[in-house]
Amino acid sequence: MTTQHDGRTGAPDPFHSFARRADRSDGLAHFRTRFVPSEGLVAYFDGNSLGRPTVHSVERIQKFLTEAWAGRLIRGWDEEWMELPFAIGDRLGRAVLGAASGQTVIGDSTTVLLYKLARAAVDAPRGSGRRTEIVLDTDxxxxxxxxxxxxxxxxxxxxxWIEADPASGVTPEQVAAVVGAETALVVLSHVAYRSGFLADAPAITRIAHEAGALVLWDLCHSAGSVPVELDRWGVDLAVGCTYKYLNGGPGSPAFAYVRADLQDVLRQPIQGWMGSSDVFAMGPEYRPAEGMRRFVSGTPPIIGMLAMQDTLEMIEDRGIAAVRAKSLELTDFAIALFDEWLAPLGAKLASPRDPSRRGGHITVSHRSMRTVTATLWGRGVIPDYRDPDGLRIGLSPLSTSFEETYDGMAAVRDALRAELLRATGLG
Structure with a gap:
């Protein structure tokens, strides 16, 4: 791409020059070649909703179909597949979640795993009697x-209910104000899906524990983008999806984390044969397995958990800290472009400016953003839209370049400007 110039002065655009320099010094730049090219794509701003496929995942799945499935048939269950949800879960735990082995499993959707763990938590035996409240937030x-x-x-x-500001998120002070002797469970998102606000998970977990409650964190917008330290923070339970920053593919199975000392205390409510102590005994009654196997219900979705391994390999290579560092650089750059190009058009930043309180995406608000999003999709720039009036810009560090971010933000500027002119009858 040739160097862009400032339309007012004719001088080289300093933002474009910065993007090119940043890409040359990017320690993760070589990973971009591992993703399958998308025809007609100018900029992909939706990595926080659905990650891009890797070249190796295509090869891995094809090989599985022709060799593992066709070649081994049902023998594959005894040879590898029965343990794959736990093996990949442990790998994900080490690389992404700050979790020691034996506490993470892959399987089911986020919704199903959330139900399992939340229901188990509120029914957990308590020496002080039954607790009757669940704390959550409106956003x-x-x-x-x-x-x-x-x-x-x-x-x-x-x-x-905690009344959360959509432009920010839940604070420790808000949690402290509502938890108490009746609180059974606190359920919050580590990164807010609209604004990208990053909650203070260690502080909130500590506050909930001081009230005698369990905590379940939703890590859907954290895993693979923001460092997480579940063991160190003392987290009880967590769930998250694998098709965003982990690039597991559409509908790839979610993960569940249960702290080791809780595993034999909690009784999950969907008692399927795969979670029993002897899977092939086919006994007359359900006896839960020990450890994380008891949180499995039905047959594991093996094909669905294959692709995420390639992203785990990349994160293991450079470390989640390097991923987070680039994520912050990308979102800082996007905010700088917002200030220069979009704020003068009346757009508002609906995400934290403080990088320590921001996850891997930002949201830009304007009353015209629903229409702007549709326009951008037709031009090969793919963000997504969330009410009220929010265009989300999700920048996946492993697959997104600074120049791509520049091009995409320029397209947002042009589309918004054109829409404003059209609305005033000048376009």
Whole structure:
């Protein structure tokens, strides 16, 4: 790409020059060649919703179909597949979650795993008697709110709502104000799905524990982008998807984390044969397996968990700290472009400017963003839209360049400007 010039002065655009320099010094730049090219793509701003496929994942899945599945047939279960959810889970735990082995498993959707762990938590035996409240926030992802509403109805519990600002997120002070002797469980997202606000997980976990409650963190927008230290933070439970920054593919299975000392205490509610102590005994009654196997229900989705291994390999290579460092550089750059190009058009930044409080995406708000998003999709620039009036810009560090970020933000500027002219009858 040739150097861009400032339309007002004719001088080389300093933002474009910065992008080119940043790409040359990017220690993760070589990973971009590992992703399958997308025809007609100018900029992909939706890595926080669906990651891009890797070249190796295509080869891995094809090889599995022709060799492992066709070649081994049902023997594959005894040879590898039965243990694959735990092997990949341990690998994900080490590379991404700060979790020692034996605490993470791959399987089911985020919704199902959230239900399993939340339901098990509120039914957990407690020496001080039954607790009757679940704490959550009004801006959490719909699945979290819907699942917890259903559990509350099933178990006769009360939902204690934290009113969260969509442009920020839940603070430790807000949690401290609502937890107490009746709190059974606190369920929050580590990174807010709309604003990208990064919650203070260690502080909130500590506050919940001081009240005698368990904590379940939703890591869907954290895993693979933001460093997580579940063991060090003393987290009880966590769930997250693998098709965002982990590039597992559409509908790839989620992961569940249960702290080691809780595994034989909690009884998960979907008692399937794969979670029993002797899977092939086919006994008359359910006896839960020890450890993380008891949180498995049905047959593991083996093909669905193959692709994420390639991203785990990249993260293992350079470390999650390097991924986070580039993520912050990309979002800082996007915010600088927002200030220069979009703020003068009336757009608002609906994400934290403080990098320590920001996850891997930013949201730009304007009343025209629904229309702008549709326009951009037709031009090969792919963000996504979230009410109210928010265009989300998800910058996946392993697959996104600074020049791609520049090109995409320039397209947002041009589309918004054109829409404003059209709305005023000048376009």
């Amino acid at each position: 959490n992802f719909p699945t979290d709110r819907y699942v917890l509403d259903g559990i509350a109805a099933e178990r006769g519990l009360t939902l204690r």
